[in-house]
Amino acid sequence: NAGVTQTPKFQVLKTGQSMTLQCAQDMNHNSMYWYRQDPGMGLRLIYYSASEGTTDKGEVPNGYNVSRLNKREFSLRLESAAPSQTSVYFCASSIMGSNQPQHFGDGTRLSIL
């Protein structure tokens, strides 16, 4: 069972470079989420997509864009990376409207120099 798959697992960027983090789920979930996790800050929601064709801002959307490509895939783009975006990024999915937990990918560790 693949669940939620994130690529890449690690990435180092220079300030100003752009990058897209990929996320795909095979559980037929309709809702997908992007979080960042920093020490002492817990998980903070960047963007989420309640269903295919919709996206909404979360708590910390500045500097990011997202694309819900289809029901399976939800990508996160950094247009011009900044050191403050150094973090671990998690993608998650869940079933909208049901009492089910989120399932998480293994994360992408991103360092921006």
Next chain:
Amino acid sequence: EDKVVQSPLSLVVHEGDTVTLNCSYEVTNFRSLLWYKQEKKAPTFLFMLTSSGIEKKSGRLSSILDKKELFSILNITATQTGDSAIYLCAVVNTGNQFYFGTGTSLTVIP
């Protein structure tokens, strides 16, 4: 502003001890509260609580929700080194938005 607060932020105990982790919340349109365990990688689901006063139990772990006082506790009895992890509490609203606390880092010493 919707928020979830966990305490303590970190905890160090010896094997065999019992620990209680706390989670309080202020989230409008509450639907459920979840506990996750995070070791090196992805958070893994432990419990989902929707009703007050009903204990959920899995082995040495148990959890209960108080919707009147807006908090939940996670108990771990007879702790083992494998329980060392960050424990995350999350609250879901009826719009399917998840609000996470900062987590409690538990270290169990042999």
